[in-house]
Amino acid sequence: MFARSLSCAKSATAHVGKYQLRCFSHLPLSVPVKLPNGMEYEQPTGLFINNRFVPSQQHKTFEVISPSTEEEICHVYEGREEDVDLAVDAADEAFRNGWWSKIDPQERGKALYRLAELMERDAELLASIETLDNGKAIANARGDVQLAISYLKSSAGAVDKIDGRVINTGDTHFSYTKREPLGVCGQVIPWNFPLLMWSWKIAPALVTGNTVVLKPAEATPLSALYVCKFVAEAGIPPGVINIVSGFGKIVGESLSTHPKVKKIAFTGSTATGIHIYRNAASTLKKITLELGGKSPNIVFADADLEGAVNNAILGIYYNSGEVCASGSRIYVEESAYDAFVDKLRAASEKLKVGDPFDETTFQGAQTTQNQLSKILSYVDVGKQEGATLITGGERLGNKGFFIRPTIFGDVTEDMRIVKEEIFGPVVTISKFKTLDQVVEMANDTEYGLAAGIHTTNLNNAIKLADRLKSGSVWINTYNDFHPNVPFGGFGASGIGREMGIEALQNYTQVKAVRAKLE
Incomplete structure (x- = not known):
């Protein structure tokens, strides 16, 4: 990450690569910030203790940067x-x-x-x-x-x-x-x-x-x-x-x-x-x-494919894919597989990625350089494992932590990109033939945070929901939260709600x- 801790015995300036890291013996407890949309405000920089903003005991600070520009926003006190x-x-x-x-x-x-x-x-x-x-x-x-x-x-x-x-x-x-x-x-x-x-x-x-x-x-x-x-x-x-x-x-x-x-x-x-x-x-x-999670998103042939594609996009690309409940494993009934893949690829390639303050942008930046590098490394892993890169997989631009929406096909259940949480806009697509088969594939994970089911057959949806090892199951929707509905996982996805x-x-x-x- 680009947030770095500096000792603040006295005011100092340091450089790491092209980033200037400053340390202040008396950093103000708030600093003015002007946002790209023209709004201006006072950003608190201190710790908040007993209803007061206060400096840290050692007066150490760390840098906070904008992921979309890689430029410093301010420093805040480090506890x-x-x-x-x-x-x-x-x-x-x-x-x-x-x-x-x-x-x-x-x-x-x-x-x-x-x-x-x-x-x-x-x-x-x-x-x-x-x-x-x-x-x-x-x-x-x-x-x-x-x-x-x-x-x-x-x-x-x-x-x-x-x-x-x-x-x-x-x-x-x-x-x-x-x-x-x-x-x-x-x-x-x-x-x-x-x-x-x-x-x-x-x-x-x-x-x-x-x-x-x-x-x-x-x-x-x-x-x-x-x-x-x-x-x-x-x-x-x-x-x-x-x-x-x-x-x-x-x-x-x-x-x-x-x-x-x-x-x-x-x-x-x-x-x-x-x-x-x-x-x-x-x-x-x-x-x-x-x-964490590695959630299955299941599409039956009788589903409304347009709706399922929209939910799949929301399930994997929303918040730049940085969602623990992301539907990062899509399973499509064999007879609908080709049509679904074509629609998802076309829709993915139309999504606007870039300036997060642009009202037409759907996918902004990844939050840190480390996360961007991790995602790109998984793209390389997928290629090496023999998966087919259907679209995306590339960094977008030279400034800011942007990556194109990415789809892998021709995957097997033992591949790392299927097994491991990537935490980015990368999804794998697999075929299934029967309800029993998709249950086995969906549950073949240490995680159990969420799952999606897309079908017009409510009986199948309820039967499948009962068999999935997931703390949340969304039917004909995805990433659909409500304050009164508990959220949490099974297995390696956590404890409590x-x-x-x-x-x-x-x-x-x-x-x-x-x-x-x-």
């Missing part, structure tokens, strides 16, 4: 272990001695709803910040912002779902359960959906009475910091939300092992999730992990009370 300690102490104090966890849940809901309204007021600016920082098309970014706002509002209205039950144990005792918050929750979010993942983590933790220390991805910290400008105005007290920007090996490691952190929520790669799981075990933290009542349960623990009656 380290001592900053995590300060943030956790603030969160712990707010939980133990503050009133956030003890007030009427309706008051927490009101504050969360107010936060959503403040974000709604700046929705276009938030979308523009996402596009600048992440490289995604502005239309995608607007969708992310609306989903984030909707989820905050939905969670704010879910306070009546945080309840227990009365248990009939006879007339000698009164027995009941109640759900209580856990305490300080450490949260680590990825770079593909910075603001949306912020909302998916913050909302259920806050509405259930917990406090939070969150680490945004080092490649995309800007929107997570910006929305913290609204926290106090929304009525959320100091210490409830804390943001520590920095690197996973330092901030993420510290959060996952910290004795005062009672829960870790992580979204990212399976390998990192396993590492965090092991760290969390040392202090028996509650944990939720939303990890985002959204829905299930997310609230992840942030509470059950207390049983049994009173003997006279």
Whole structure:
């Protein structure tokens, strides 16, 4: 990645290749940023602790660049272990001695709803910040912002779902359960959906009475910091939300092992999730992990092929293919295979890839140089393994991290491009003859995050959905999320769920009370 840490004992300038890396002993806590669409705003650069933006203890900073131009946007302060300690102490104090966890849940809901309204007021600016920082098309970014706002509002209205039950144990005792918050929750979010993942983590933790220390991805910290400008105005007290920007090996490691952190929520790669799981075990933290995927997208011959192609495009190219639930393995019934491939290739080649601020752009930049290089390396692997490159597979232009939508055909199930998560706009297409065969092919993976089914035969769709090892199954749609519908995976795709009542349960623990009656 191009975000690099620099020691800030004094002001310094360094060069790595063509990139200028600056370090400031007194970096301002906000800097002016002018966006490509002409909007201007003040970008917070500090850590957010106790409702204040503050410099890191060591005054270290790291560079944030635009994936579409490869130019520096700004520097932000880099948190380290001592900053995590300060943030956790603030969160712990707010939980133990503050009133956030003890007030009427309706008051927490009101504050969360107010936060959503403040974000709604700046929705276009938030979308523009996402596009600048992440490289995604502005239309995608607007969708992310609306989903984030909707989820905050939905969670704010879910306070009546945080309840227990009365248990009939006879007339000698009164027995009941109640759900209580856990305490300080450490949260680590990825770079593909910075603001949306912020909302998916913050909302259920806050509405259930917990406090939070969150680490945004080092490649995309800007929107997570910006929305913290609204926290106090929304009525959320100091210490409830804390943001520590920095690197996973330092901030993420510290959060996952910290004795005062009672829960870790992580979204990212399976390998990192396993590492965090092991760290969390040392202090028996509650944990939720939303990890990788290699999701099958299944098309039957009786499907509306135009609709299936549109859903396949949304399933693999949306957000530049940087979606854990991407439908990256397409299985088409043999009699419809040739027609589907022709339609998908034609549609893929018409997609506009480029300037993410252009309203007509469908696919923006990959978020980092590392990710672009990884995707291109998988294109080489596919060719070496004998797959047929139907279209794409090339970097677009010499500036910015752009790649053409890519389709591989003539693949076998043992190929790496079929087995391994690429996390980019690369899809493989295979044929199937029978329902049993496609079930076997679809389930031949360590992952189990999502799946798609396209057919006009509802009986087949339901039968197949029941047999797929996937946490989410979309029928005649894809990447179709709703705040009330839980999302999460089987197997190597993770533990626990985002959204829905299930997310609230992840942030509470059950207390049983049994009173003997006279």
